Amino acid sequence: MNQKQLQSEQTKKKIAVAARALFVQKGYKATSIEDIVGATGSSKGNIYYHFKSKEGLFLFLIEEWDHEWELNWKQSEHLYNTTTEKLYAVAEQLATDDLNHPLTKAADEFFHNEEKTSEVESRMAEMNAKHLAFNQKLLQEGIDSGEFKPGDAERLAVVLEAIFFGANHLSRSLAPDKTTILYRDAVTVFLDGVAEE
Amino acid sequence: MNQKQLQSEQTKKKIAVAARALFVQKGYKATSIEDIVGATGSSKGNIYYHFKSKEGLFLFLIEEWDHEWELNWKQSEHLYNTTTEKLYAVAEQLATDDLNHPLTKAADEFFHNEEKTSEVESRMAEMNAKHLAFNQKLLQEGIDSGEFKPGDAERLAVVLEAIFFGANHLSRSLAPDKTTILYRDAVTVFLDGVAEE
DNA sequence: CACAATACTGACTGAACGTTCGGTATAGAT
DNA sequence: ATCTATACCGAACGTTCAGTCAGTATTGTG
Structure with a gap:
């Protein structure tokens, strides 16, 4: 596994962790992708790069x-x-x-x-x-x-x-x-x- | 109770009955006020005249x-x-x-x-x-x-x-x-x- | 160095939806 | 007949939000 793949995996993990915290705190519907953007520093597009959809992420x-x-x-x-x-x-x-x-x-x-x-x-x-x-x-x-x-x-x-x-x-x-x-x-x-x- | 009050009450009931059927069928979120409008023939404004909000109606x-x-x-x-x-x-x-x-x-x-x-x-x-x-x-x-x-x-x-x-x-x-x-x-x-x- | 391939950006879209509001119609009161 | 309160209308508003896309940066490869 090279540098890039590693970085990619870490990013995905970071998104997952942040999203989990938000879902736990606010519930599914009340958590917007924008919220996750805010919590990760990653962009919206990047979230959709790593996950197919909000549903998929959840x-x-x-x-x-x-x-x-x-x-x-x-x-x-x-x-x-x-x-x-x-x-x-x-x-x-x-x-x-x-x-x-x-x-x-x-x-x-x-x-x-x-x-x-x-x-x-x-x-x-x-x-x-x-x-x-x-x-x-x-x-x-x-x-x-x-x-x-x-x-x-x-x-x-x-x-x-x-x-x-x-x-x-x-x-x-x-x-x-x-x-x-x-x-x-x-x-x-x-x-x-x-x-x- | 006069004609007007009676009519009013019937309207409210009609909305309630239709809304209940829709909520039962489709769930809360998936039922829009528009749906209820469609099912009752009453207008949106009228629904809000009889009920404070969607939440209130439910x-x-x-x-x-x-x-x-x-x-x-x-x-x-x-x-x-x-x-x-x-x-x-x-x-x-x-x-x-x-x-x-x-x-x-x-x-x-x-x-x-x-x-x-x-x-x-x-x-x-x-x-x-x-x-x-x-x-x-x-x-x-x-x-x-x-x-x-x-x-x-x-x-x-x-x-x-x-x-x-x-x-x-x-x-x-x-x-x-x-x-x-x-x-x-x-x-x-x-x-x-x-x-x- | 050139050329991908992968990772990432964020402005934009388009649709959904609850609520509001200016206005009209109607029935009862004076 | 005039007035008023109630009942009702529906276009418009404002907001929210998932998802897209054209483009940029970064890393690996030949």
């Missing part, structure tokens, strides 16, 4: 983030023995991730906005499916080991995803320390329910 | 809808004896409500968009608090009656809200018949958990 960030999350998890998963422990650990990671990397807010503002190219739609679906598969695998593990009651892991995966998604949403209007509590409570309820036996 | 619809929901619930609550039954009934109502009145989609697109006037923000908070209070009351009822385990109804209310919110979100990429199943599953998990006792 998608890039999302995927980068998802990828990082996955890596983190793979590195720490072995620390937990039971599926129950793993569930709490996932919740913990999601809770702190939402605090440190709250791209999530911008993410679902983005995903909700009507104008979705077919490419975006398919990537959304892909990511969604990945999350559900992750949940399902975890739950199936718990069922097989006898920790969890026998049940349809696929359907439960959807419920779990709903819980995490909802917790993420509600946490936005919560004090930071309440967020962790909410995620923990959510997992506890998911495990034991509220009903008297 | 807020009006949301509150109308919330109010209707509350009425419906109050009318049917007495049909259910146990809190458990009530919970399933709420889930049922939310599930079908999402199908029949999917203003929800537009609603949280709206609520997520960065540009929130302080008035909007306070109304959001108000509605949110109302939902939590509703949940809390229901859960406290169940705890007091001995149906549910002793616990912090306030914290559980947040968890329940997260579940409903998440279910609502996920249901959008689900077949209609799966929606009801998801809501039911969610309540079942909320009640009994997944863990083996």
